Amino acid sequence: MRWRIRSFWIGSVFLLTGFLVTLAATAYFLTRIEATPSGTSVGLIVGSPTRNPSVLSAYATVLEEEGFAYEVLARQELAKWSPEVLRQKYGALILLEGVNSDLSTSEVEVLSHYVKRGGQLLAVYDAGLHQPAFCELIGVRLQNLPYDGYWSFGSPGRARFWGFTPGKYDGRGFVTGYGYGRLKYRHLRATATTASVLAWDGRNPVVTVRRCESGGAVVYVNVPLAWHKRRTDDLPLRAVLTTFLTSYARLPHLVNAPEGKGTLVVNLHVCSSAWASSLARLVEEGLIDQRLPYSLHITAGPDCRRPGDGLGFHAERPDRAELVRKVAARASIGSHGGWAHDYFAYHLVNTPSEKAKEYLERNFTCLQSITGKPVREYSAPGGNNPPWVVRWLAKHGVVAFYSPGNGGSAPQWPWLDDRPLEGRLWEFPVTPCGRWACLEELSRHHVPLDEVKGWIDELTTFCAQRRVVRTIYTHAAAYPYAHQVLRHLHDRLLELSQEGKLRVATMEEVAEFLNRRALTTWRVNRQGRDGYQVELANPEGLNGLTLAFYLGHGHFLRELPPGWQAEYENGWCYLTCRKNATSDSFTLRVE
Structure with missing residues (x-):
């Protein structure tokens, strides 16, 4: 009997405790629901729209490309609305770098109430630098002492969460670059006080977050994101914006991938006659597959290193022309530079523009005459792609070109003269596998096959889960190392595409979709x-x-x-x- 009474009281205590915990959790959940931002657009806060316009243009361009609605909001307008109305109008606010270091105490007060009401605020680099009250709001003490340091998330999983593409970070979560290894970024001396540190450089915080019980949050990023984008490193700005707006603010957006599916673009280059037999083998073995349309770019002339050397692919030869037609039935044919691969790439700076244009025109005309289709894709030999060539491409109906810059990022409008180029031309940045990108580089530097295959698996999973477009490139090679990787790539892509998880598309197809979507x-x-x-x-x-x-x-x-x-x-x-x-x-x- 005593056991039953004791059990009854123990059970009652557990039930009461469970009820109270559930009640508290429900109350907290309802508080978070009430505090969920009602706005569906982003407010880009600037001191003045005409001050440092290239910074505003960088943010606005990425938001347009990623499909988020936004408005430019002068800081003086903050006082027009109550924090609740401001939250209902904007699901997220972003304080851009370079134009917001001189926040007033009244502006900080408005932003503080916005966050306490459940608003989501992103502050970048020197925003609020000279305002102690703002440093208290973000939970980070800032000093006007810039320096260059690394950027580490501590693990690959955290780097992926923050939108950094597999291949753009190492095993410890450090951000890396094609040809460079670990990259350095501009930071300010800073100390986290009440904020949680999400990324660091070893000494100073690089990404922090300070949360409120209402569900509001302040994310601080200690990197001038627009400054780096304007210097051909677009991914940090794009990764931070998309992660903040989807994982924190959770705003509606127009997905920038065909049919809302993650998409991989595979770009193969044929530079000279050295790749002719391997290209034929890839076609025969089905590794260039109509079900998985690749973009294959050819330097079509008879020479390679210098005029008259006879080392070029020579697409006009009957057997080579027939091979090109076979490939064209399975892939999209693009132009790889102008007529003589090495000569065009390494003499472009010193070659008169009219002569260089002649090389480009000959390559385009040759491929078009063989395939019967216009050439609408391009890749620069040696990555040498000066601004005048980009403008020439736009003028001649090209809609997509590969780029070794902005590594690991999404297709984007080319950035020339410190602003986006208007028109229908899209830049497709290459995603590297760590420090290297093409299979020849990976093989030469003894990167293990399993590591490369693992990168392919992670990259395709990343594209599928985040529903983004990424591009990889290599040459049409069939030596054992390359053949094994290309076989693994083909089988992986075929499996995911048949499951409906991932699309494989050509540069032209993606660019045409993006132009229509725009x-x-x-x-x-x-x-x-x-x-x-x-x-x-x-x-x-x-x-x-x-x-x-x-x-x-x-x-x-x-x-x-x-x-x-x-x-x-x-x-x-x-x-x-x-x-x-x-x-x-x-x-x-x-x-």
Whole structure:
């Protein structure tokens, strides 16, 4: 009897404790729900829109490319709204570097209340540098002492979470670059006081976060992100923005991948006759496969290192022309420089532009005459791609070119004269495998085969999970090391594509999709706590465009709008248009 009474009281205590814990957790959860930002756009905060316009342009360009709605917000306008109205208007606020070091105490107070109400704030580099109250808000004490240091997330998993592509970090989570190894970035001397450190350089914090019970958060990044983008390192800015806006602010966005699927672009180069037999073998063995369309670029002339050496691919030879036609039935044919690979690459600076243009035109004309199709893709021999060549490509109907700069990042508008180039031309940065990119480099530096295969597996998983486009490149090689890697790549891509997890597409296909997507006008407004009102239009059609909404784990749309298909993953809904329409509007309800 005593045992029963004791058991009853013990059980009652456990039940009461469980009830109180559940009640507290529910109250905290409801607090977080109430504090969830209502706004669906980003506010880019600047001291003045005309001050340091290239910084604003860098952020605005990446947001447009990544599909986030944004508005430029002068700091003086912060005082116009209450913190609650500001939160309802903007799901996230970003304090850009270089234009916000002189925050006033009243501006800091508005931002502080915004975060306490559940707002998401990203502060970059020297934002608030001269305002002690702001340093208290971000939980980091800043000093105006810039220096160059490393950037480590501590582990590969953390680097991936923050959007850094596999191959762009090492085993300890240090950010790396093609040809350089560990990269150095500009930092300020800083000390974390109340913020949690997410990345560091060994001495100073590089990424921190300070959270509020309301669900609000302040993320601080101790790197001038726009400054590095403007110097051909786009990935840090893009990775930080997309991670902050999807993992913290969880804002709706227009996915920048065809049909909302992760996509890998494989770019093979044929520089000379040395690759002719291996190219034929890859075709015969099915490693250049119509089901997995690659982009294959050829230097078509009869010479390579100097005029008259006879070492070129010589695409006009009947047997080579037939090989090119076989490849063209399975892949997209592009131009690899101008007519003589090494000569064009290494004499381009000293070659009169008219002569260089003649080499380009001959290469384009030759390939077009063989395939019967216009050449719309390009890759620069030796990575030598001066601005005048980029403009020439844009003028001659090319829509995509490979680039060794901006390594590991997404297709993007070329950045020339400190601003994006207008038009239909897209730059496709190469994703390296650590310090090297093509298989010849990896083999020469004795990178183990298993390591390269593991990188391919991680990269394809990354693209599939984050629904992004990335590009890799090598030569059309068939020696044992390269053959094993290309076989593994083919089998991996075929498996993922057949499972519907990943797409393989040519540069031209992705560029044409991005050009059509860029014409889209769209608006998403919240309706209460469980709905969205959506309007979008595109003169060339909505089919294949995808909108992403965060619904929360275990939540779904009550019903789908006609002609739209939904996929649910990790709390997100990816809504893809499957009908021929140029405009649509509908209301979404979450359950």
